[in-house]
Amino acid sequence: MCWITRQSASTLRVTHAVRKEGDDIHEGALVCPERLCQREYPIIDGIPIILANPASWAENQLxxxxxxxxxxxxxxxxxGDLAGAGSPFDRERGNNGIYAHAHWALEDPAYLQLFRxxxxxxxxxxxxxxxxIGCSTGRGTFELANITSELAAGIDLNFSMLRLAESIRRTGRARYARRRVGLAFDFVDDPVPPFDARNISFWCADVSTIPFAAGTFSGALSMNMLDCVPQPLQLLCETGRVLQPGAxxxxxxPFDWAAGATEAAAWLGGHGQRAPHQGSSLAELRRVLSPDCQAGLDTGLFIEAEADDIQWRLRTHERAITEYQVYLARLRRKTV
Ligand SMILES: C[S@@+](CC[C@H](N)C(=O)[O-])C[C@H]1O[C@@H](n2cnc3c(N)ncnc32)[C@H](O)[C@@H]1O
Ligand SMILES: [Zn+2]
Structure with missing residues (x-):
């Protein structure tokens, strides 16, 4: 994305491919061709890092x-034992294991139910x-690519999860550590269902400033993201912006609001129960995504169909699973 001209990341040119395997660039750089810009973006472990503010990302992702x-x-x-419980290493592999299990466990992973x-x-x-949008360890991107048989792009900020997704794309195997109990982890090395690696790409990007031009995509998935970002409305606006009209x-x-991810003032519902929506997140989402939105901010999207109480679960260790009842909506990009 050129942050000056708002051109898509697809206009960036590869200037360096310092480590390659076949057509895959493992390490290299892309540059913005705009004469006044010429900004450079790294490709690391096959993942282009396209951020408006790379310094703040680097602070916790480097x-x-x-x-x-x-x-x-x-x-x-x-x-793991030396670093101890709650250390950055423990949190990273714990979190990766939770999502890798939900996406890639051999027997009916929770993510597939949600995707279906x-x-x-x-x-x-x-x-x-x-x-x-917010692909984590990538199952949604793989499933999309299998159905569209065209390119599916997954974006996320978490480099560790992206690296796992990209290594699954390259090797066809899901290799990760999954918490058994405390600091004891089991190491998983499972094959994944067949896919065409050429149709899948992962990008390190912020969902609140998606590095693609308006109208780039024929469709989008935004699974379990609304309650994970600092600005949920901004996420909806960006989703609307990158979709083609009518897409x-x-x-x-699951409207699982938490102050660590989103400050309460930005939650949709979940607070202000004296208001007409009585604190209902669903009522507030429907208001924001109604065809004639009165929210003072038009996301360009409206809700066209809904499903509710869809099961979603995250396994935290061998004796603990968090279960969610997820709300789903089909959104349509307005044509005008
Ligand atoms: C609850 S997980 C959902 C992952 C996946 N969509 C799923 O349903 O399993 C949220 C994901 O959003 C990513 N994320 C959070 N904030 C983000 C942001 N501002 N930009 C990009 N990704 C973000 C996290 O790294 C994480 O992978
Ligand atoms: Zn630029």
Whole structure:
């Protein structure tokens, strides 16, 4: 994305490919061709990092980028004990394991149930270029690519999760550590269902400033994202902006608001129960995404169909699972 001209990331040119394998660039750089801009973006481990504000991202993500991934599972388990509970290392592999399990567990991963419910809401099977907003370890992007048989792009800020998604794309295997109990982890190395690696790409990008031009995508998935970002309304606006007029998107959310992710003033519902919506997140979302939105901010999207109480679960360790009842909506990009 050129932050000056708002041109799409697809206009960026590869200037350096310092580590390559076939057509894949593992390390290199892209540059914005705009004469006045010429901004450079790195590609690391096959993932372009396209951010308006890379310094603030680097502050918490650089340790993931620099983390070596060649240590044996033996050494990783020792380091896990040394670093201790709640350490950055513990949080990183715990979190990766939670989402990798939800996306890639061999027997009916929770994510597939959610994806099937999302697909059932669409009027047509996805086709054309689709975007998986907040792709985490990538299952949604893989599923989209399999259906559209065109390019599916997954974007996320978390480099550790993206690296896992990209390594699954490259190797066809999901390799990750999953918490068993406390600091004891099981190491998983499972095959994943067939896919065409050429149709899948992962980008390190912020969902509140998506690095693609207006109208780039034929459709989008926004699964469990609304309650994870500092500005939920901004997420909806960006989703609307990058969709083609008339395009469909599926939004899924358990409205699991938490102050650590979103300050309460920005929640949709979940507060202000004296207001007409009585604190209902669903009522507030419907108001914001009504065809004649009165919110003072038009996202360009409206709700066209809904499904509710769809099961979603996250396994935190072998004896703990958090269950959610997720609300799903099919959104349509307005044509005017
Ligand atoms: C609750 S998870 C949902 C992941 C996936 N869509 C799913 O349903 O399993 C939220 C994801 O959003 C990512 N995320 C949070 N804020 C983001 C932002 N501002 N830009 C990009 N990704 C973000 C996190 O890294 C995480 O992968
Ligand atoms: Zn530029």
């Amino acid at each position: 340790p993931y980028v620099l983390r070596r991934d060649d240590l044996t599972t033996f050494t990783q388990s020792i380091l 419910a999302a697909r059932a809401l669409l009027t047509h099977p996805p086709s054309g270029l689709w975007l998986d 469909e998107a599926v939004l899924a959310t």
